Amino acid sequence: MPKTLPAVPFEGANENLSATTAPQDVSREDAATFDVLRKMREDILCCVLKPDQRLKFGELRQRYDTSVGTLREALSHLVSEGLARTEAGRGFQVAPISLADFLDLSELRVYLETKTLADAIRHGTDAWEAEIVSSYFLLSKLAAPRPDDPLSVKQEWGKRHKRYHDALVATCRSPWSLHYRSELFDQARRYHWLTMIHSRLHRRNEHLEIRDAVLARDSDLACSLLEQHIRTTVEQAVSDVPGLIRGNARALRPAGRRKS
Amino acid sequence: MPKTLPAVPFEGANENLSATTAPQDVSREDAATFDVLRKMREDILCCVLKPDQRLKFGELRQRYDTSVGTLREALSHLVSEGLARTEAGRGFQVAPISLADFLDLSELRVYLETKTLADAIRHGTDAWEAEIVSSYFLLSKLAAPRPDDPLSVKQEWGKRHKRYHDALVATCRSPWSLHYRSELFDQARRYHWLTMIHSRLHRRNEHLEIRDAVLARDSDLACSLLEQHIRTTVEQAVSDVPGLIRGNARALRPAGRRKS
DNA sequence: CCATTCAATATTTTCGAAAGTTTCGAAAAT
DNA sequence: ATTTTCGAAACTTTCGAAAATATTGAATGG
Numbered sequence: 001m002p003k004t005l006p007a008v009p010f011e012g013a014n015e016n017l018s019a020t021t022a023p024q025d026v027s028r029e030d031a032a033t034f035d036v037l038r039k040m041r042e043d044i045l046c047c048v049l050k051p052d053q054r055l056k057f058g059e060l061r062q063r064y065d066t067s068v069g070t071l072r073e074a075l076s077h078l079v080s081e082g083l084a085r086t087e088a089g090r091g092f093q094v095a096p097i098s099l100a101d102f103l104d105l106s107e108l109r110v111y112l113e114t115k116t117l118a119d120a121i122r123h124g125t126d127a128w129e130a131e132i133v134s135s136y137f138l139l140s141k142l143a144a145p146r147p148d149d150p151l152s153v154k155q156e157w158g159k160r161h162k163r164y165h166d167a168l169v170a171t172c173r174s175p176w177s178l179h180y181r182s183e184l185f186d187q188a189r190r191y192h193w194l195t196m197i198h199s200r201l202h203r204r205n206e207h208l209e210i211r212d213a214v215l216a217r218d219s220d221l222a223c224s225l226l227e228q229h230i231r232t233t234v235e236q237a238v239s240d241v242p243g244l245i246r247g248n249a250r251a252l253r254p255a256g257r258r259k260s
Numbered sequence: 261m262p263k264t265l266p267a268v269p270f271e272g273a274n275e276n277l278s279a280t281t282a283p284q285d286v287s288r289e290d291a292a293t294f295d296v297l298r299k300m301r302e303d304i305l306c307c308v309l310k311p312d313q314r315l316k317f318g319e320l321r322q323r324y325d326t327s328v329g330t331l332r333e334a335l336s337h338l339v340s341e342g343l344a345r346t347e348a349g350r351g352f353q354v355a356p357i358s359l360a361d362f363l364d365l366s367e368l369r370v371y372l373e374t375k376t377l378a379d380a381i382r383h384g385t386d387a388w389e390a391e392i393v394s395s396y397f398l399l400s401k402l403a404a405p406r407p408d409d410p411l412s413v414k415q416e417w418g419k420r421h422k423r424y425h426d427a428l429v430a431t432c433r434s435p436w437s438l439h440y441r442s443e444l445f446d447q448a449r450r451y452h453w454l455t456m457i458h459s460r461l462h463r464r465n466e467h468l469e470i471r472d473a474v475l476a477r478d479s480d481l482a483c484s485l486l487e488q489h490i491r492t493t494v495e496q497a498v499s500d501v502p503g504l505i506r507g508n509a510r511a512l513r514p515a516g517r518r519k520s
Numbered sequence: 521c522c523a524t525t526c527a528a529t530a531t532t533t534t535c536g537a538a539a540g541t542t543t544c545g546a547a548a549a550t
Numbered sequence: 551a552t553t554t555t556c557g558a559a560a561c562t563t564t565c566g567a568a569a570a571t572a573t574t575g576a577a578t579g580g
Contacts, residue, residue: 022361023342031348032534057562067535069329072563076333080340082283082439088291089541091562101282105436111371176365179342180440292564317532327565332533349571351532 022175036064037074044083044094045189046155055084055092081183099238102191105184106234112181113230114223116169121219123171129215135164136211144203145196154196158189164207168214168226188233195237203232282435296324297334304343304354305449306415315344315352341443359498362451365444366494372441373490374483376429381479383431389475395424396471404463405456414456418449424467428474428486448493455497463492 040060043049060071075092078084086092120128139160145153165185172178206229213222300320303309320331335352338344346352380388399420405413425445432438466489473482 022364023340034348056560058560068562069332069534069536069564072329073332073336076336077340080283080337088294089562101435104282104434108434108436108440174364174367175361176368176444180368184436316530318530328533329564329566349532351572 022179032066033070033073036066036070037077039064040074040078041081041083041186042155044078045186045193046151046158047190047193048151049094051094051097051190053094055094057091082187097190102188102234102237105187106230109181109184109188110227110230112177112184113165113169113226116172116174116177116181117214117223117226118219119172119174119177120169121214121217121222123173124214124217125171128167128171131167131170132164132211132214135160135167136207139164139207147196154193157196158193162186162189168210188230191237192233195233195240203236206232282439292326293330293333296326296330297337299324300334300338301341301343301446302415304338305446305453306411306418307450307453308411309354311354311357311450313354315354317351342447357450362448362494362497365447366490369441369444369448370487370490372437372444373425373429373486376432376434376437376441377474377483377486378479379434379437380429380432381474381477381482383433384474384477385431388427388431391427391430392424392471392474395420395427396467399424399467407456414453417456418453422446422449428470448490451497452493455493455500463496466492 040049049055055075057068057071061068064071075084075086079086079092083095084092085095139157142153142157142160145157162185166182169178169181206225210222210225210229213225300309309315315335317328317331321328324331335344335346339346339352343355344352345355399417402413402417402420405417422445426442429438429441466485470482470485470489473485
């Protein structure tokens with residue numbers, strides 16, 4: 001019984017973007033603050049800053065070479081995005097991870113990814129196709145990272161992977177859906193990182209299959225493949241790193257932790 | 261896991277969600293900063309701070325009686341929530357509103373509200389029912405606000421309205437869905453405010469109907485009613501305040517604005 | 521008359537230090 | 551031996567001023 005609301009009046013596809021209210025996908029914000037924010041986010045996503053790790057200003061100030069105020073602002077952002085938490089007077093810490101959380105966010109991801117992809121296909125343009133081809137090409141040049149690859153290789157793969165998935169949905173007309181999709185994609189990256197570290201499982205080339213279905217404008221197939229893609233990743237993470245995720249990711253926790 | 265229902269009284273404690281990763285629904289954060297954040301959010305939601313209005317630190321500092329750093333942190337949060345925007349070196353401003361945005365966010369709301377409601381009904385408890393009854397009662401004591409009601413009356417109604425809708429979905433097991441639902445609900449409040457200001461339309465008691473369907477655990481009916489509830493509000497806003505929303509809400513814009 | 525330059529003003533951004541909390545551990549008390 | 555108390559150390563939070571940047575408006579040249 002899902003009716004659709006009156007279609008969004010489209011005077012200009014471009015104008016649509018500028019008049020949008022959905023949260024800014026922090027792109028070129030306050031130079032300095034943004035820079036710190038971006039670095040910290042990347043560090044959390046790559047588990048350089050580990051789940052539950054306490055984020056002390058002293059250390060952070062040294063690591064990112066900036067002042068407390070700037071750090072506070074960046075941390076504020078991260079809290080809103082769900083990558084950090086804070087408690088009055090007790091500072092900040094990296095958001096925890098858990099199997100339950102991964103399952104929950106993946107479920108919502110399936111909906112948002114397929115919804116945005118379907119809409120993107122509906123409104124796809126030549127430029128959109130070109131960026132998909134291009135970003136897929138860049139992704140395919142890099143083999144899926146192995147556990148013993150250096151951090152920088154993994155990070156580069158992560159970047160290209162994100163760029164490819166962003167490209168797929170780029171022409172979706174719903175800014176809010178896109179925004180939340182992007183946030184959840186980043187969240188999932190933390191868990192994918194675990195898989196990259198520990199897994200040696202071989203997967204068939206799902207990105208290629210998705211690309212072709214999308215370029216063929218076969219919305220149903222593309223969405224189905226994308227859904228599978230997400231679910232397979234979940235299953236792989238759950239079975240590959242059971243000790244880590246199931247056991248509340250103890251191995252990833254910061255070293256010296258005492259529990260009362 | 262001790263499961264306390266987030267039966268949030270007016271400003272009461274909120275001890276729930278311990279193992280969850282989804283973003284903190286800023287409940288009792290950094291005392292001072294949080295206080296400012298809450299006030300600013302309320303002011304934006306009630307259009308005391310108008311869409312597109314520039315937020316100068318000088319004025320804000322006076323209005324909220326706090327320092328620049330604290331303001332910056334609060335504004336940071338608001339940007340993440342989509343209630344404000346910022347551009348490097350050019351400060352902050354209240355997020356714009358537009359018909360397209362309202363339609364877009366409402367569409368996503370339909371999905372999230374019904375999804376969370378269905379799950380909440382599935383896992384409903386006695387305490388959940390009690391809070392629904394209680395919050396509905398409080399809401400029903402206040403007639404829907406009229407355009408000429410004082411601000412405080414409208415705000416009180418807004419609070420009770422939110423509390424009621426929060427109560428409906430409180431037992432939903434998906435923290436991420438709940439989080440986004442809550443953010444979009446707040447976003448919608450900005451548009452509802454316009455309706456409250458300008459509309460005199462009479463609507464039948466939808467909140468009562470929803471309450472009864474929910475208490476009867478009739479998930480399909482409840483979701484259907486809730487969907488209607490949202491869509492009706494959209495249609496009402498679109499038809500009632502066409503000049504405002506369609507015309508990019510000119511009347512709500514801050515007074516002295518020059519465009520180059 | 522319009523466009524451009526440049527200095528004065530207004531505003532934002534960054535920083536370090538003061539003020540306020542919490543945590544930790546040793547000493548005293550049970 | 552265990553708990554409680556208390557003070558010092560560690561850390562967080564808040565603030566206002568200095569530095570950096572944008573905006574305004576008047577003066578200049580085409």
